[in-house]
Amino acid sequence: MAQSEEQKKDSVGSDELDELTSQLRANLEVKDRKYLLSSYKNCFVGSEAVDLMVSTKLSPSRESAVHLGQMLIAANVIQHVTKDHAFKDAKLFYSFAADEPSHGAKEKKTEDEDWSWSDFIPGRFLSASADDQKYNLQPHLEELNAEVAFATDADELAPAETFGISPLDEHNQKLLDNVHPLKWVPPKPQAKYNMVAIGAGAAGLITAAGTAGLGGKVAIIEEHMFGGDCLNFGCVPSKAILRCARAAYDAIIRGEEFGLGVEGDGKIVVDFAKVMERVRRVRAEISAHDACERFSKVYNMDVYIGHATFIAPDAVQVGDNVLKFSRCVIATGAKASVPPIAGLADVQYLTNQTVWNLTKQPMRFGVIGSGPIGCELAQAFACLGSDVTVLNRSARILGKEDPSAAKIVKGSMEECGVTFAVGLKFIKVAYVDATVGMASGIAVTVHRTMDDDAEAKSETMVFDQLLIATGRKPNVTNLGLDTAKVNFDSRRGIEVNDLLQTSNSNIYAAGDCCTRFQFTHMADAMARIVIRNALFFGRSKVSDLIIPWATFTFPEVAHVGLYESDLTERKIEFDVIQVDLAHNDRAICDDEARHEGFVKVLCKKGTDSILGATIVSDNAGDQINEFTLAMQSNIGLGFFGTVIHPYPTVAEGIKHCGDAFARTRLTPLTKTLLRKVLSARR
Numbered sequence: 001m002a003q004s005e006e007q008k009k010d011s012v013g014s015d016e017l018d019e020l021t022s023q024l025r026a027n028l029e030v031k032d033r034k035y036l037l038s039s040y041k042n043c044f045v046g047s048e049a050v051d052l053m054v055s056t057k058l059s060p061s062r063e064s065a066v067h068l069g070q071m072l073i074a075a076n077v078i079q080h081v082t083k084d085h086a087f088k089d090a091k092l093f094y095s096f097a098a099d100e101p102s103h104g105a106k107e108k109k110t111e112d113e114d115w116s117w118s119d120f121i122p123g124r125f126l127s128a129s130a131d132d133q134k135y136n137l138q139p140h141l142e143e144l145n146a147e148v149a150f151a152t153d154a155d156e157l158a159p160a161e162t163f164g165i166s167p168l169d170e171h172n173q174k175l176l177d178n179v180h181p182l183k184w185v186p187p188k189p190q191a192k193y194n195m196v197a198i199g200a201g202a203a204g205l206i207t208a209a210g211t212a213g214l215g216g217k218v219a220i221i222e223e224h225m226f227g228g229d230c231l232n233f234g235c236v237p238s239k240a241i242l243r244c245a246r247a248a249y250d251a252i253i254r255g256e257e258f259g260l261g262v263e264g265d266g267k268i269v270v271d272f273a274k275v276m277e278r279v280r281r282v283r284a285e286i287s288a289h290d291a292c293e294r295f296s297k298v299y300n301m302d303v304y305i306g307h308a309t310f311i312a313p314d315a316v317q318v319g320d321n322v323l324k325f326s327r328c329v330i331a332t333g334a335k336a337s338v339p340p341i342a343g344l345a346d347v348q349y350l351t352n353q354t355v356w357n358l359t360k361q362p363m364r365f366g367v368i369g370s371g372p373i374g375c376e377l378a379q380a381f382a383c384l385g386s387d388v389t390v391l392n393r394s395a396r397i398l399g400k401e402d403p404s405a406a407k408i409v410k411g412s413m414e415e416c417g418v419t420f421a422v423g424l425k426f427i428k429v430a431y432v433d434a435t436v437g438m439a440s441g442i443a444v445t446v447h448r449t450m451d452d453d454a455e456a457k458s459e460t461m462v463f464d465q466l467l468i469a470t471g472r473k474p475n476v477t478n479l480g481l482d483t484a485k486v487n488f489d490s491r492r493g494i495e496v497n498d499l500l501q502t503s504n505s506n507i508y509a510a511g512d513c514c515t516r517f518q519f520t521h522m523a524d525a526m527a528r529i530v531i532r533n534a535l536f537f538g539r540s541k542v543s544d545l546i547i548p549w550a551t552f553t554f555p556e557v558a559h560v561g562l563y564e565s566d567l568t569e570r571k572i573e574f575d576v577i578q579v580d581l582a583h584n585d586r587a588i589c590d591d592e593a594r595h596e597g598f599v600k601v602l603c604k605k606g607t608d609s610i611l612g613a614t615i616v617s618d619n620a621g622d623q624i625n626e627f628t629l630a631m632q633s634n635i636g637l638g639f640f641g642t643v644i645h646p647y648p649t650v651a652e653g654i655k656h657c658g659d660a661f662a663r664t665r666l667t668p669l670t671k672t673l674l675r676k677v678l679s680a681r682r
Helices: 005-027 046-055 062-074 170-179 202-213 228-232 235-253 272-290 292-297 372-383 403-415 520-535 564-569 585-589 620-632 637-642 652-664 668-680
Strands: 031-035 038-045 078-080 093-096 193-198 218-222 302-305 308-312 315-318 321-330 334-336 364-368 387-391 419-421 424-431 442-448 459-463 465-468 472-474 507-509 548-551 556-561 574-580 598-604 610-617
Touching: 005 046, 005 093, 038 046, 046 062, 046 093, 062 078, 170 228, 170 272, 170 292, 193 202, 193 520, 202 218, 202 228, 202 292, 202 321, 202 520, 218 321, 228 235, 228 272, 235 272, 235 372, 272 292, 292 302, 302 321, 321 520, 364 372, 364 442, 364 459, 372 387, 372 403, 372 548, 387 459, 403 419, 403 556, 403 610, 442 465, 507 520, 548 620, 556 620, 564 574, 564 610, 574 652, 598 652, 610 620, 610 652, 620 637, 620 652, 637 652
Parallel strands: 193 218, 193 321, 218 302, 321 507, 364 387, 364 465, 387 419
Antiparallel strands: 031 038, 038 093, 078 093, 308 315, 315 321, 334 472, 424 442, 442 459, 548 556, 556 610, 574 598, 598 610
16 A cells, blocks of 8 residues: 555654664763762763764754754653753763663553553443454443453453542543553562562652662552552542532632622532542542652652562562562551441441542431541531531540630531531441331431430431541551561551661551551651661651641641640640630631631740640641741740731731740849839930
8 A cells, every 4th residue: 555645754754763863872872870879771961962963963053952852852762861851961861762671561452552541431432443342341330340351351450449449530540540550560570679668658659769769779569559548538639629618618608708699599509520520630630740650760660569468578579579678668558447336337338538439419428437537528528518417436526636626626617517416325337227217328326425314215317428537547467567577466557666667677667557647748757767767877766756737627727746635644834825816817807717716835834945836727737837847946936926927817826926925924023124124214
């Protein structure tokens, strides 16, 4: 068949590109090179490539040579070794893309096409040829199950449901392509690794990336989804839905206060399906930061997808591959802890992992548990229009927070429509029996333990969906930890010392699997300690960390350091400096003063040394950083009185705490002396 003109042009361009590539390969010095502590294989220097192109008349000038180099990068012929730079006439290292070492990659269906989760999007191949339709094995999302396999391939395919992800729309397909790509081909293991990271959540990724960035040989293993809970089931989706909830809160619940309204009979309504689609879209967009291919290609680490098992104190097996290591970090995270309530295992309840699969709004939404996850999602769903009830064994919510802060949050949640049932004893959970005449759903039977009447009857509440938010437990089973000589407890997690070493001194642990401070930023900080201590003989201690945290309700509650109860228990004398935000000008402008927020600082008795601080206000999570920095740097509260804060901001409350401390230094004697000085100067 004769070639078309376009095909001839493409052929000519391809021949010229091949010739140019061959000339560069033949004449450039391609070798292993080092920069600082990092090593790069089979690379050349950008300025030397420019010299060659000019001297051989491939380009008329150095500027044209740089432009040609940029085109070679665009054509994926060459690349910067860390992909941080475009092509430049500088001493930067570049390599030929064909020489890139394999650190794990997606298997190809054909020479030109990748496996992708988009193969399972209904309707993708409706107009395709019969040959292409063989790849579309799951036209109906509800039918996706563990038996799915390709008609031309007997290998079993792990479905999206395995990871708690549905529906498999374009956003979740993009997410899975990034964090658990189909048909991942593992690399050939190195002889020995400086670091093997088990788990690709925050702790594992930061440990692995930090070690690789310093020139170490690194392997990372993830059984489920790169990015861990934070990306897939925690921080990212929860903050995405809270943003939608806040918009509804301001427009619908408090609209009249701000002079908002809708003319005629119209009213603002929430499209729950679109809200959840936005959550999936945001999560998918951010997932590029934690993509398997990014860590494989940009960070040059070996990426393995599969279950890791220790087979020796210095070796891990994943699939058919055995990885030997000098150091290892266990960063397997945690999962939802489900309470032992009779019948709960027999109903389809939600956790923080599966709640993001909802596409239809539950009008009756029950939440068991009143910690940060329970309170954030309860308030969000209430703002979006669900009838929400929080059920709790304890008589108060946010049990670890300052009681005054928890009381403010409870009042705000009630304003949004949340109902609380506290001080409960859970009797059973079951699907509603249609014969009793109640609307279908999940029935939760409880007894109010706070009732004075010992003969009080139990009561039953019915919900369309039931969220379990009663804490998290570490992922430490089925890892072969006994073989690795690593001590652990299934409830408390992996035992580590202050340096994050396990009972095997060559194996460290970081993140939710070994600490009660189950925060992404804590996992980040622990990973940095692991890098210093495991690789560079460091002596950094977890006990030296100053750990802030925040609950992102409306208003937010943020805290750092010790609580009053901690100080009382430890018999440490302290002073309380508190500024109420009812008189803060910005809080009044935003109509947030009614929430009775505050800034509370606990100082060592008679000094301005900060022992702990709590803020209750909008954006408290951002404001608490000032106190965290001060405590980490041994800066006293009095210093804040000298720091200029923009007006009007709620953060002025922090400055006013510094002023309040300064006023405590004005003793009667000091005041008398000041009056005499002023009198003498008149």
